[in-house]
Amino acid sequence: MDYEHMSKEELIERLRQLEAPGPSEKTGIRHRLAEAALRDSEERIRAIVNTAVEGIVTIDGKGIIESVNPAAKKMFGYTGGELLGKNISLLMPEPYRSRHDGYLANYLRSGEAKIIGLGREVPGLRKNGEVFPMDLSVGEVRLDGSRLFTGILRDITARKEAETRLAELAASLAGKNKELEAVVYVASHDLRSPLVNIQGFSQELSRACEAVRERIARTDAAEGGEELADLLNEDIPEAIGYILAGVKKMDALLSGFLRFSRLGRAALHIQRLDMNQMLEEIRRTLDFEIKSAGATLEIGDLPPCHGDSTQINQVFTNLLSNAIKYRHKDRPLAIRVHGESADGRSIYHVADNGIGIAEGHRRKIFEIFHRLNPDESEGDGLGLTIAQRVLERHQGRIHVAPAEPHGSNFTVELPNHPTPRREP
Amino acid sequence: MTDLPAHTILLITEDDPGHARLIEKNLERAGIHNRRFRFPHGQAVLDFLFRRGPGPHREEETAYLLLLDIRMPQVDGIEVLSRLKKDPVLKSIPVIMLTTTEDPGEVARCHELGCNNYIVKPVDYESFAKAIQNLGLFINLVRVPVVSETDET
Structure with a gap:
């Protein structure tokens, strides 16, 4: 409004005009005021557009x-x-x-x-x-x-460039992952070759010692015979025993590496999976283990998902075998599998009342060859590593939380519709 | 233990001399005393069979049986196998593949190419000996053909 720039005299004049009514005059002022308001709003909009x-x-x-x-x-x-x-x-x-x-x-x-x-x-x-x-x-x-x-x-040039860089980075990471798997595969394969020799010739040595021992036993009390017998009966077998135990351990590790790297190379056949059917199959497969452990396995109604039948079966088999392996000896094992759907995902829970996993170990259990109680349970330390890798490839997830009041609750998430492959 | 025709010659193609030696020792223990030729790589056994190069060559009217390691530098076992199976005469030689790993894809590929048997070299010595002994039994069952003249390819 223009009042603030008017002098006192001008304001008085304006007031007089407003108070002294002539019909035409009044309309004129209203009109001018409306025009001013319109001008004002136009200017505001122009300022908004310009800035x-x-x-x-x-x-x-x-x-x-x-x-x-x-x-x-x-x-x-x-x-x-x-x-x-x-x-x-x-x-x-x-x-x-x-x-x-x-x-x-x-x-x-x-x-x-x-x-x-x-x-x-x-x-x-x-x-x-x-x-x-x-x-x-x-x-x-x-x-x-x-x-x-x-x-x-x-x-959106900057955003598109960032997207491109991100896609390139993801592709290069996936490539590196594949490369690493190939290296692991070749290395494990080639490392087994010398192992065959170490084991084979250690056994040859064993046989040779046996032959020598028999020979000494026949030639009665040769000079130093007793000392030789000690070497042959104790020292050499002990050495060979350690060599063979080392070979066995290394062979198990290499087999694990091979199994793991093969997993990443295997093609996925994604299809709709009836999980109720799959869990019943796994129950039958593990029937002996479940009964031997005196365990109960309760399977709720499970939503279907999309995935590779063999690999997803392996994930749930590993989870159930782990529950059996890590049961608590003071209470009968109860495993409960249930599931739900949310946001295009199928979510499954495998809960047990076993020994549970201390908070500090929850991340470690997915590491390759990590085993919680190597002396108390069987296993190659690969079950959860494999489960995690399978779910990564399926654009799924696995995590673990404590179950109430005891035990562990593993949660597996999978897409419940066919998803495009992210891997190159 | 075995009645492998005495005149059959075993061609052991194995790049690792230790493995070759262990195979030989176990063949002996399994009572397989046939003549043996040892080749350090795939090219050597191909030269022998296809009669190329300066080394010894395959003879006519002789039965051969090939023990073939899969993983060898340059010409590997898979390639030797596929070259033999493409040859009208040499394809009748029985081939037993030897490998250090039981890769399902690799096993399938060897069978596809026409190998007669596939043995994983186990690190476990006892099962290795057993595998070789089974091999002896197996050799009995395979009709070992006499390879005669063939065109050089």
């Missing part, structure tokens, strides 16, 4: 640019008023440039919107010829029978 970070361009029904805000000019590399009156297709690369007039005419004729009222990612063309990706949303304004289209634009 917007997004580019804002308006065109008429023929595609002619009526206004361009500074952000849009800057985005496309133009200055001043050079875009006004030009066809909007100037800001598009081919083939959009040649087709745009057609798109617009088509919309005006049919009313069929492809982009109006919506938004999407389109390429833009800068004055210097550079093409860049942008998010574009278009709105439509109808004024006095004419149409005005408003485009709001955002340059």
Whole structure:
């Protein structure tokens, strides 16, 4: 309002005009006030448009640019008023440039919107010829029978570059993972070869010692015979015993590596899995172990999921065998399997009342060859490592939490629809 | 223990001399005393069979049985097997593959290519001896053909 700039005299005059009613005069003032209000609101909107970070361009029904805000000019590399009156297709690369007039005419004729009222990612063309990706949303304004289209634009070059870098990084990581698996495979394979010799020839030595022992036994009390007998009966067998035990251990580790690396190389056959059926099969397979442990296995109604039948079966078999292996000796083992669906995922829980896992160990149990009680239980230390790897490949998850009041609760998440493969 | 035709010659192709020696010792213990030729790699046994190069060559009217290690540098066992099985005459030689790992894909591939048997070299000595003994029994069952003249390829 203009009151603040008026002098005292002017204000008194204005007041007098307002108080002394002549009908025409009063309307005139109202009109002027309304005009001022409109001007004020126009200025506000202009200020908003001019300072917007997004580019804002308006065109008429023929595609002619009526206004361009500074952000849009800057985005496309133009200055001043050079875009006004030009066809909007100037800001598009081919083939959009040649087709745009057609798109617009088509919309005006049919009313069929492809982009109006919506938004999407389109390429833009800068004055210097550079093409860049942008998010574009278009709105439509109808004024006095004419149409005005408003485009709001955002340059997404940086975001797209970041996405590309991320995709490249993921691809390179997946590649490295595959490479590592190949190295593990070849190394395990080749390392077994010398092991065959160490074991084979240790046994040959054993046989040779046996032969020598028999020979000494026949030639009675040769000089130093007793000392020789000690060597042959104790020292040498002891040495060979340690060698063979070492070989056996190393062989088990190498077999584990081979098994693990083969898993990553095996092709996945993703299909819909009836998990009620699968768990019943596993129950039958583990029947002997379950009965020997005096355990009860309760299986609730399970939602289906999508995955590789063999590998998912292995995950649940490993979880159930672990529950049996790590049961508490003072209470009868009770295993409960149940599940639910949420957000396109099937979630399964395998809960037991066994010895449980101390908080500090919960991450370690997924490490390769990690075993909680190596002396008290059988196992190659691979079950959970394999489970985790299988779920990674299925875009699933596995984690563990304590069960109440005792034991562990393993949660497995799998997609319940076919998902696109992420691995290259 | 075995009635492997005495004139059958065993061709042991194995790049690891220790493995070759263990195989020989166990063949002896299993009572298999046939003549043996040892080849250190795939190319050597191919040269012998296809009669190439300066070394000894296969003779006519002789029965051979091939023990073939899979993993060897350069020409590996798989390649030797596939080359033999493509040859109209040599394809009748029985081939027993030897390997250090039981890779299901590898086993399937060898059977696809036409090997007669597949033995995993176990690190466990006792089962290794047993495998070789079974091999002796197996050799009895396989008809060992006499390989005669063939075109050189």
